[in-house]
Amino acid sequence: MIAPISQITLSPSLSTFTQTQQAAQARLVGDIGGTNARFAIVDERDRLSHVRVLHCADFAGPEEALRSYVELEAIALPAVAAFGIANPVTGDEVAMTNHRWRFSVEHLRQRMGLDRLLLVNDFTALALSLPQLAQDERHAVGGGTPVAGQAIGLIGPGTGLGVSGLLPAADGYLPLQGEGGHVTLAARDAREVRIIEWMWRHHDHVSAERVLSGPGLVMLHDAVRDLAAAPPRKLGSADITGQALAGTCPYCAEALDLFCALLGTVAGDLALTLGASGGVYLGGGILPRLGPLFAQSRFRSRFEDKGRFSSYLARIPTFVIDAPYAALRGAAAALKCPVRVGYDTTKQAQ
Ligand SMILES: Nc1ncnc2c1ncn2[C@@H]1O[C@H](COP(=O)(O)OP(=O)(O)OP(=O)(O)O)[C@@H](O)[C@H]1O
Incomplete structure (x- = not known):
């Protein structure tokens, strides 16, 4: 100090x-x-x-x-x-x-x-902080081993959805300065098609951030309840994860399950786009608050769920950043x- x-x-x-x-x-x-x-x-x-x-x-x-x-x-x-x-x-x-x-x-x-x-x-x-992280400042979710000197991906849900990464350069890395949180969200199965159709009633463009963020989790919960013809119940994102963790609300549990699976889809897309053999890091304020639910979720299986490129993705590690600052x-x-x-x-x- x-x-x-x-x-x-x-x-x-x-x-x-x-x-x-x-x-x-x-x-x-x-x-x-x-x-x-x-x-x-x-x-x-x-x-x-x-x-x-x-x-x-x-x-x-x-x-x-x-x-x-x-x-x-x-x-x-x-x-x-x-x-x-x-x-x-x-x-x-x-x-x-x-x-x-x-x-x-x-x-x-x-x-x-x-x-x-x-x-x-x-x-x-x-x-830019990723190369400085100590081993105990990141937790692996799933398998894979980072390859030194290769591209690194970064994605993280918070109030919005942050996306960046590092590309290898002569003297280290070049950081990405894009707006990848606003890519169009893709559905992987029929359930997600229905969820995204529901989101279109509210947003002309359903970006990844519209779903993979604190406000996005709230919308997911609203969608799940509405599609089940359950009476509306306004819950904040912290309440939704709290009830999902406690096992007291099946709609909250499904919203969180969809959230993790869709994050896996978008993180896998990022890994493919960057060729992120150096690993994909997960930041933002929400994931550290999910406790064991995130590691047990469909995130990693969905990350690898890319057809002919599944074995390519299985080799790429995914890490939750555990370094608050x-x-x-x-x-x-x-x-x-x-x-x-x-x-x-x-x-x-x-
Ligand atoms: N336990 C929780 N479960 C799910 N979401 C939560 C939880 N607690 C807070 N949030 C949501 O996380 C978001 C805040 O994220 P974060 O802590 O990363 O803040 P931030 O740094 O200001 O966000 P950002 O940088 O994305 O704008 C808010 O949308 C909030 O509703």
């Missing part, structure tokens, strides 16, 4: 020098999702401290959330910051897909007095990424 910067007493003559050193060493990192914003300080040895999780809904925008973070942690901001955000990052203007925040990266940099602010898609950041480490890695990622703003020399 590094000491909070505000607790370091500086003599006036040393102050400027030391602050410059701190700027070179400590960095502010963030992981902004549709539900939570996590912030932390990363030291020169890439260790995290001052980790704090804030609810996005409590703040008008990222500036207010950051000011609250600084106040709650009683720290001075480092001069350099990088945030992963659950959004495509294509320029200075960011309008979140699953939350109301809209902001300019450059304006935020200026308002916070930062020398550099990098915004990157949250799953691009998470992908991996995306924060990935945001720090993005600052050092040799290729341009996200949107980077820096203070112009006077």
